[in-house]
Amino acid sequence: MRIKKRLDRALYNFICTFHYYPNWPSKIDFNQIEYAKELEKCIEDNFDYTIEKYGTVPPVYTGRQDIILD
Numbered sequence: 001m002r003i004k005k006r007l008d009r010a011l012y013n014f015i016c017t018f019h020y021y022p023n024w025p026s027k028i029d030f031n032q033i034e035y036a037k038e039l040e041k042c043i044e045d046n047f048d049y050t051i052e053k054y055g056t057v058p059p060v061y062t063g064r065q066d067i068i069l070d
Contacts, residue, residue: 004032006032006033006037007032007033007035007036009036010035010036010037010039010040010043012041013039013040013043014039015041017042017043017046017060018048018058020056020059022039022042022050022054022056023032023050023055023056024054025054026054038050038053
């Protein structure tokens with residue numbers, strides 16, 4: 001129970017910091033504690049390490065969309 005709680009908290013903080021969802025490890029039985037530590041390190045350093053390691057693709061913000069009414 002504690003492992004899931006730590007991972008949930010780290011994932012929530014990651015999403016609040018970077019405003020997107022990181023990719024997960026490809027193995028089904030990955031070490032959740034290590035993954036939570038990696039997410040916490042990303043938050044502390046303010047740099048997303050999951051981009052290189054897990055292939056996370058951050059969204060591209062193009063600004064406010066223009067609405068054209070005919």
